[in-house]
Amino acid sequence: MTTKSPIFSLSKKDIFSILFLVITGSAFHFLYDWLNESRLIAWFVPVNESTWEHLKLLFFPATILTLYEFFKNDKNYDFLTSRILALFLGLISIPILFYSYKAIVGRDFIVIDILIFVIAVIIFWYMSKFFYNKPAHSSNVLFIIVGSLYLILFLMFIIFTFYPPTFFLFKDPLTNSYGI
Numbered sequence: 001m002t003t004k005s006p007i008f009s010l011s012k013k014d015i016f017s018i019l020f021l022v023i024t025g026s027a028f029h030f031l032y033d034w035l036n037e038s039r040l041i042a043w044f045v046p047v048n049e050s051t052w053e054h055l056k057l058l059f060f061p062a063t064i065l066t067l068y069e070f071f072k073n074d075k076n077y078d079f080l081t082s083r084i085l086a087l088f089l090g091l092i093s094i095p096i097l098f099y100s101y102k103a104i105v106g107r108d109f110i111v112i113d114i115l116i117f118v119i120a121v122i123i124f125w126y127m128s129k130f131f132y133n134k135p136a137h138s139s140n141v142l143f144i145i146v147g148s149l150y151l152i153l154f155l156m157f158i159i160f161t162f163y164p165p166t167f168f169l170f171k172d173p174l175t176n177s178y179g180i
Contacts, residue, residue, distance in 0.1 A: 014125065020065055021121045025057035026114075039180070043158045047180050048172035051095050052164065056157055058094065058120050062087050063154075077143050082131035084146040090124030091153075095169065 010018075031045040032038070044060045046053035066083045073079070097116045102108050164170035164179040171178055 017065060017069075018121060018125050021058070021061050021124070022118055024061035024064070025117060025121065028057050028061065029054075037180075042161050042180060047161055048177070049174050050164075050170050050172045050178070051098060052160060052170045053172075054117075055091050055094055057117060058090050058124060059087065059153070059157060062090070062124055077140070079132060081139075081143045081146055082134075083128045084150045085131050086124045086126075086128035087150070088146075089127045090120045093120045093123050 028045045031041055032047050035041050037047075044056060046056050062083070066080065066087075070076070070080060094116060097119065098108070098113065101112055101116075160170060160179070162179055166178060
């Protein structure tokens with residue numbers, strides 16, 4: 001059984017996991033181009049420079065890591081619930097931070113954009129530890145709700161890659177287009 005760890009301490013495993021998320025997410029940014037714009041890989045990696053597509057940089061690496069740890073350890077559903085809740089917070093932090101600083105500064109800077117991704121990873125990581133250490137979230141009903149929301153979001157990433165809404169979050173600022 002996995003023991004619950006202190007919220008604000010970093011073990012070697014924590015550091016490895018954070019680095020895995022940052023490196024994998026960064027590599028995912030380029031995979032679509034590296035793999036000759038494969039429509040299959042497009043399901044999981046950004047296909048353009050829209051904010052929505054960049055959410056995949058956290059969503060899918062966090063999913064891979066979470067599933068690996070879930071099956072490697074004790075298959076604890078409280079663990080999954082805490083990770084999904086934390087993932088939602090990490091994902092929402094990306095557009096909030098990006099559009100906030102862009103509104104203040106008037107444009108975006110690649111260094112700040114990368115830093116926002118790293119901050120989102122850290123938010124995800126720490127909030128997953130925070131939620132896991134809260135007994136109030138230990139509920140099958142909560143797991144079903146957040147698990148269902150996760151699956152809906154998973155499907156939205158796939159569908160909106162090919163059929164995105166014409167909404168600013170989905171617009172590629174370089175080409176003024178949507179989706180593939």
